[in-house]
Amino acid sequence: MPIASDEITQLAYKLSLFEGLPWERIGVLLTGAEQKMLRHKEVLFRAGERAETFAIVLEGGFKLVKATTGGEKVIVFFATPGNVVAALLMSIPESVYPVSVAAMGASTVLTVPRETYVSHWASDQGLMSRIHGQFLFRIGEMHDQKTLAKAPLARKVAWQIVSLIERYDYDGETELPIPLTRAEIADSLGASVESVIRIMSEWSREGILETSEKRIHVLRMDKILEILKGAVPGG
């Protein structure tokens, strides 16, 4: 298979994942890669399907969703630009996607075939180190969430909003650039929609945040951070 076109390479060039790598090398690492544009809610990978490609998120966002036995859904991770999704899976032959991955708002990714991972990524120590870094971040986030297990729901909601905003943060921007519904927040925290709504409505009334066109905008980051730290008991 030929290496990636300049067009594809260009898309990935600015990612920190490939920082410092020469153009040619990136082309090789993207052998067989395709750009995919997804509309809001469109599904990239479906849980249970054979995992033949992994993806690099370029724009927008994705939710990794797992279904519970009771028919509900749990969001296990939000993937943001620069994140790789399903990469570790590539080193396990015959594996299937353990979660479904769906776009949040219009989003773009590069999908890369397993073969390219096996031939070029796995043998690249520097690249693997960066991927491991991403995984440590992801595990760390799950640990943080676990740490909040006994905290009041308001703190959990604050944590979720802040940690997502931080990942899109350029220059202290406090508006989340992807649509994030209250139901999604609930599903990621193991809470009920109504409870999340009650908390966020209260915040709206207090002028702490506002939502317009599904975009959450934090007006008073200081207040949210206070709640996150547990300084405000009631919420």
Next chain:
Amino acid sequence: MPIASDEITQLAYKLSLFEGLPWERIGVLLTGAEQKMLRHKEVLFRAGERAETFAIVLEGGFKLVKATTGGEKVIVFFATPGNVVAALLMSIPESVYPVSVAAMGASTVLTVPRETYVSHWASDQGLMSRIHGQFLFRIGEMHDQKTLAKAPLARKVAWQIVSLIERYDYDGETELPIPLTRAEIADSLGASVESVIRIMSEWSREGILETSEKRIHVLRMDKILEILKGAVPGG
């Protein structure tokens, strides 16, 4: 640094991690490795310390503990024989342990210096694939736990006990070979000790399990599995 002695190599030889590798190769992968025997509750790695070694669990068990802001503790993972601990950290220079690791019962590990990881492990695709497999397992377990977020506490407790027993399972043995207190179960589930005790005491009364010398022994695995599946609403 010379490669590991035959004595050290022998200890690791039977691990599935090294399955199929020639003796010599294992010796190289264990360059600078040391066997460490830890007593119950002894700490292997302390959160915040510079991570200069990682470990391979040989016998016993370890809990990975993170402290919350409120002074409580959260157990984020139980490491069992064959597991590697802190391995991914080795590819990040200057990193510190994100959690403390403490022995549960008398336990042994091999500690391996970062240098050996960098020189020999990271470049070994087959080995890295196995390590990735371990991480996918760990993430999968966290996902499973998240899936239970809305389930009654009894189901969570059942899940924790079963999933740990399964990892030590030889031939359907249903006694957990490491000490596991109710407080530890509570800390791993984000529950209170009292609630866990109430549930497990009830099970003892019903003859579903018994505890002797800190070892949990499941007498009626069928019943526990029923609870785990949600068939028994009350617990």
Next chain:
DNA sequence: CGCCTCTTTGAGCTCAATCAAGGTGTGTGG
């Protein structure tokens, strides 16, 4: 034999789940 860890039991309370009903905004097809 006193200390420490772990387990136990009870009482009361609270946070958030559930159930129920309704509102708002947007896209789609007749």
Next chain:
DNA sequence: CCACACACCTTGATTGAGCTCAAAGAGGCG
């Protein structure tokens, strides 16, 4: 342009699982 569906948000009332607080028993070890 209407109306119908759908996705999302909102609010209220009620309830109960599990938390907290409190007090104490049991076993092991130095």
